[in-house]
Amino acid sequence: MPSYIEFQNVKKIYHMGEVDIEALSGVDFSIDKGEFVVIAGASGAGKSTILNILGGMDSVSSGKIYVDGNEISSYNARQLTTYRRYDIGFVFQFYNLVQNLTVQENVELATQICKDPLDIVETIRAVGLEDRMHNFPAQLSGGEQQRVAIARAIAKNPKILLCDEPTGALDYHTGKAVLKLLQDTCRNQGVSVIVITHNLALTAMGDKVIKVRNGKIESVTVNEDPLPVERIEY
Amino acid sequence: MPSSLWKDTLREIKKTLGRFFSIFAIVAIGVAFFAGVKASVPDMKYTADAYFDEYNLLDFRIVSTVGFTKEDVQAIREVKGVEGVDATYTMEALTMVGPQQLTLKVHALPEADPRADDPDYINQANLQEGRMPRTSGECLIEKNDIGDSGLKIGDTIVLSSGTNTDISESLKTKEYTIVGTTFNPNYLSYEKGSSSIGSGKIDNYIMILKDDFKSEYYTEVNVTVKGAKDYNSYEEAYFEITDKVKTALEDVGADRSEFRFEEIKKLANEKYEEGLAEYEDGKKLYEEEITKAKDALEDAKIKLAVGENTLQIEKKNYEVKMAEGKQQLETAKAQLASGQQIYQNIKKEFDERKPQLEEQLTKLEGQLDTIKEQVQRIDEQIAQTKQQLEQPGLTDLEKELLNQRLTSLQQQKDVAEAALPMIEPTISAIRSQLENTQSQLQMMEEYLRILQQQIDEGERELEEGKKTAELQFALAEQELIDGRASLISGQMELAKQEKKGLEELELAEEKLEKAKRDIEELPQPQWYVLDRHSHYSYMDYGSVADRMDGISKVFPLFFFLVAALVCLTTMTRMVEEQRSMIGTMKALGYGKAAIAFKYVFYAFVASVLGSIVGCAIGMTLFPTVIFNAWALMYTIPHIKFVMQPVLAFTASFIVIGITMAAAYAAVYKELMEVPSQLMRPKAPKVGKKILLERITVLWSRFSFIQKVTARNIFRYKKRFLMTVIGISGCTALLVAGFGIQDSIGEVVSRQYGDIMQYDLSVMFDKDASLSQKEEIMDALAKDGRFEALMGVGQYNGNAYDGSETEAITIVVPSDIEAFKQFVSLHTRIGQKEQELSGDSVLISEKLSMNLNVSKGDTMIIDDGDGIQREVKVGGIVENYIGHYVYMAPGYYKDIFHVRQVDTALLAKLNDAAPEVEVTLGNELMKDEQITSVTFYSGIAESFQDTIASLSFVVVVLIIAAGMLAFVVLYNLTNVNISERVREIATIKVLGFYDKEVSAYVYRENIFLTMIGAFCGLFLGIGLHQLIMNLAELESVMFGRNIALLSFVLSFLITMLFSIIVNLVMYRKLKEVPMVESLKSVE
């Protein structure tokens, strides 16, 4: 019986004209349901590649990926879209809010296509933006925008929440607040949350820490006693 | 420039081929349209001029009211600058092809086989089929593709003059065999101008040998000018050459025409006198006839009176006789009655006395018998006694005794016998008395019977006499009634004839007066040296070409605007994408100019390439298409292109300038910012509430996606403008294209259905008298095939507008009310009926436009005699084909001093089937007083064919519309996608299916397209109006309507274009990589 998420010898090769770039050269790891996983590694190590493939935005070159018992590595484009639609929530480094939509509408954009979304207003309240509901992204700070992005991801009621450097563009405090939000979501709603970070200090908060290096898994550490975000200093 | 910039630009182009293509394509389309349509004007003119030169078209046509003598021609030849001189003849003639009358212009060929290089061979025939005429009685006729006259090589045509004079006074023979078909530079178009005879319009021309004319004077002299062929006659330089010669020729004309003025005047006077004499004769004849008719009527009247008297007397006589007869009968009846009475009396008496007499008689006879018995007994006793005496033995005593006895017996017998004569006469007397009375009675009876018989007979006779007399009287009375009736109708007929004759006389008098006035006003004969400005075909074709110039002014403006917008949106996007790079370069120390250069250069390369392609394609394609379109109506051979570098460069420069300016405008704003700001990602365009959101009722109904679309649409104004303008242009082109078909297509049905509601018109012979015309009309009125008919006066005249003249048809109905059911006079807009009033005319709409007159203005017209008269315009009526001036009879009389006379007959048929028309036409043409019969179904058909061929315009417009839509929508989508790559990638990551993604992007496209298409419907109406104004022929007005279906179609086709572009772009959308969403904001 495989784990909730299972990577089996996953390879990803990018073809750039003449040269082949091996972004992932055989990655194996597993993640359980409701786990808060931190992926860390140097720039260019392949973190984003892992996340993209897991998020159904990219396909593998070889190897297998199982999510909740389904082999998503064999999905076609449409199946992948459906998978993204119902199972995945994505939080981007640069928020990727639709500038032309208000906070509420940005969340709506995601929920209107799901089967069983959370209540929009509730979700926005949960990220502390009920007052800004009708503001446009440009009228919000970076942290607020990222919280909207998280609200958008959470409101879809996904099984897995993927966050690629969610704090990358944020200052320390704001970053912490965002991470707290993610951790709370994981704890309260039982969503598997996978967060990429450069910041090794943050590894302390993960249930599991996966370190990537040169397209390979350097180490997988299970943290018996993850710290709440508030107590982490970096 | 630094080569790195070059490289950068080239790489940029390679990277953004779609964008580059947008600019390139819109520039190419714009330039192609502008340069193409504009180039077709000189191309058309150049082609025509080359054709003119090749067939030695005249430079001048000299005409004079009095013709030319050989000396005149010699004088012309001596003028400096004159090259070729062709003193020639032309005339108008009529011929019949089936029931259809054709008006022909007859031209002369100088000789049997003229040499093309002979400078005196002017207006050369461009033989198409067959051969040139060689002998008298042969002719060429124009090759006719459209409006086929039905004449072909080998046919013989018979010419007639269409006027009072016999054609044989002008031509040696009137029969001509067609030996060839030809074109002639003199006639480029199938419209050949107006005629003074026949239908008023020249249908075709023929060329015969000069020798076939037998006029004393040349009717015209064609002249060419030395060196004029070196110039394009549609250009000013040509006229600079010819104008000098023109003045010289006019001088010659002034000298020469002096000579003949008096002569002409004398001739005209003679003619007038002749006419006058004729009129006098006519008058005398008329009076005689009228007197004769009156006398005859008087006789008839007297006869009638006599007849009436006789009848009266006869009746009296009859009555007397009847009374007498009755009297006699009565007397006879009285006699009879008294006779009967007497008879009865006698009979009664007789009957009473008869038994008495008979008893007496019986008694007497009994006595007689007794006596006779006594006698007999005595006789027997005597005999016995005698016997006893005889017996022997008788004693004497005995004998004595016996003798004694005998004696006593004898005595006894005598006594007895003596009584007898006494009785017997009594008996016979009684008897005769009886018999007498009896016979008397019998006689009386007989008499009475006869009398009765006589009475009966008398009565019968009386009855019979009465009957016959009454019958005779009835007959006589009927005869009298008939006589009276015929007297009255005779009187009426006389009155009518008298009036008609009087009218005819008055008319003749008026005509004479007019002729007299004309002679008085007879202008000094003058030479008219007509240059090509007065050449119908030259001007007609030139104006057509100029009209294309008008179109070329509208289209480009529009395309350039779209080009500017396309370039602006494209470059704005490009600059936005490269903000950070611009910032970097600025930071690196590049100047504004150097940085801007890249973008301006990008636009420059795109527009230069676009211009080259646009010029190359446009300047060959459009002139060819346009030329060929007009070639359907003009007889010019193949198009010749003329190099037009100025045009090509102008067009290119304009559009290159526009795109470069747009590019600079796009980059300018960014250049103004400091590098640090540029290097930071640009604050994304702030989302804003749009106006629509304030209308909460509406906004809250919008679906989520609809809201997004609405916001996007109003956020990007440039794109909005570009798309709406571009797409509206596309729809407008389609509307115009389809509208052209609608408007042209309906011309025929409106002209010959709604306006002219009659089926045929019949032209009377010019010399038909009023009564002859009336006879024809009366006969036709009885013909069951006609539903209705009426007479109208139709005159071919001219309307003047400064130097221009327009051929018009003056229509003067005999009865204004009745005319309404034949021709509907109404305004086009509003369809308001216009009344013919006594103090103004109604004119057709196109005429009002050509002359620029409107209701209430005055205008100058003539009725073909050249004397100009001013009329007031009382209204403008809808009309599409030809120019018409409608006048009430009263106003006509006021203006022309001649009363209205029916010259034609308009008729409606009960059944306008082709067979009916053919038989009817043939029947009508048999009447000598009818010169032509025109059925409108035929005209409608041939016109329909001509204009149907214009539908190519629609194809060109649809293609142009498609290209425009494609470029604009392609650009819009391209810009939208590139700008929203992150957004698209993001929603893909969110799990939108491909269809949902494209809907997200395309909804906007489709909505903008719809707005654009909607605007385009209105724009199309204007464009259509404009094109119709420009494309209209001189005497034809096209409709201005556009069918609803055309709007619908245009809208749908625009949407279809949009869908096609969206499908093409769908691939691109699908390929947007999701990892784009991870990139930082640039």
Ligand SMILES: Nc1ncnc2c1ncn2[C@@H]1O[C@H](COP(=O)(O)OP(=O)(O)OP(=O)(O)O)[C@@H](O)[C@H]1O
């Ligand atoms: N679309 C691509 N085409 C070619 N090579 C790629 C592509 N995406 C990633 N790579 C390469 O794959 C390798 C891994 O990239 P990846 O983005 O996963 O790194 P990372 O660990 O996320 O780095 P960072 O912390 O800088 O984001 C890199 O060497 C990168 O150059």
Ligand SMILES: [Mg+2]
């Ligand atoms: Mg990364």
